[in-house]
Amino acid sequence: MAITKLARKKVREMTPYQSARRLGGSGDIWLNANESPFANEYNIKCDRLNRYSTCQPQELIQAYADYAGVSAEQVLTSRGADEGIELLIRAFCEPKQDSILYCPPTYGMYAISAETFDVDTKTVPLTADWQLDLPAIRDNLDSVKLVFVCSPNNPTGNLIKRRDLEALLDMTAGKALVVVDEAYIDFCPEASTVDLLSQYPNLVILRTLSKAFALAGLRCGFTLANQEIIKLLLKVIAPYPVPVPVTDIAVQALSPAGLAKTKFQVLDLSANRAYLQAGLSMLEGVTVFDGYGNYLLVKFPDAEGLFNTLWDHGIILRRSPVENCIRISVGNRDECEKTLAFIREQLNQN
Incomplete structure (x- = not known):
């Protein structure tokens, strides 16, 4: 056609x-x-549907910050973690110039999001035991702005060794961001890298309510990072990314009950x-x-x-x-x- x-x-x-x-x-x-x-039940308010939502609803941001153990300034909410992937690529990668790096087998949207924005992709396959091949990553960092690592990894299910993640963060300091996709971390919270945010300014963490919170249909995700990164992402995010009913339901899901x-x-x-x-x-x-x-x-x-x-x-x-x-x-x-x-x-x- x-x-x-x-x-x-x-x-x-x-x-x-x-x-x-x-x-x-x-x-x-x-x-x-x-x-x-x-399938959990929630109450939705309908008295504000005639108004646009807040770009970053304070109640939702604070609720997730409290849950994740970070400050509100370190949190951005978006339409699922998938939008967080896109925002990072848009904010940090020059089309036809910069690259992302990811380690298959892993989540396929890292590559597709990069391709959509004319950003090159580099792949460094995981090792035989599905861990990071750090020497090969080091050899492929030219032009790389974002390194995506999923832990627990989809589809293999394993955790990436914490010491390797720290080595990767050291290796990329001042050159690239390491984006740790923690979509499934709520099933093993002790393995989260959230405590490393204060130590590594180049660390970004992706989270979602889709899995453990049983809210896949809500499309509500979060990006955790230092304040400078969050401010940059706020420059490229859509004006009203979080619908009012999404905020209502997400805040209920993040309440003590x-x-x-x-x-x-x-x-x-x-x-x-x-x-x-x-x-x-x-x-x-x-x-x-x-x-x-x-x-x-x-x-x-x-x-x-x-x-x-x-x-x-x-x-x-x-x-x-x-x-x-x-x-x-x-x-x-x-x-x-x-x-x-x-x-x-x-x-x-x-």
Whole structure:
């Protein structure tokens, strides 16, 4: 179609991120998007919907700052952590000049966001045990402004060693920002790098309410960084990025009652993850990798065949870029039991 020629060449050539929703599927068990199985109730006020929202609602910023253990000046809220990725690239990378660096297998939106803004990408694959290859990163830092590291990493589920993150921060000091994506950190808060913000001015942390807080549909994320970085991001963010109902619900989720409910649900999901891991580990030819988020990466003898069979029977999981692996989100106990039983049955037939 001739109209597509009006689009930028880069956009015409791009392959969009294949999110769980784009991929579709039809079934009763959805364990493909690392969503929470809990649907919590909230109250929404409707007396301010005729007015624009505040760019950075003070009540929301303070609530998350208190939860994260930082000052309000170190917090920016956005439409999910995905928008935080875009804001960082827009604020720090010159198109066709600067680069980002990321370490696959990992979250695909780092690369797609960079491509969208004509920013080059460099990849340094994780090591065999899915840790940072620091020497290779050091050799590839020319023109790099942002280094993205996901911990717990999606899709592998493992944590990146803290000493390696500190070494990376030292290595990039004065040259680039290290962006630690902590979308799943609420399942292992002791592994957060938030305490390093005071020591490393080049550290940025991405957070979200989508996972542990069971608010994937809310699209509410946060960027934690030193005040100078937050001020720069505020220059490029949209005027009204946080809808009024989003603020209302997020503040309730971050209240003492909301935090208590989230803590209980995280414990429940962690127990289900352990159940799923133990059950799958008992199956012949199956390898379950340690996971610290609300999902597990599992290696099967014939992952593609099993994935398709599960899909056809209404159990929707997620293909993985890791060979012969499937990523399984942790659902409620009933979903985990049915998924485990179906997989066991299929493998026994073979």
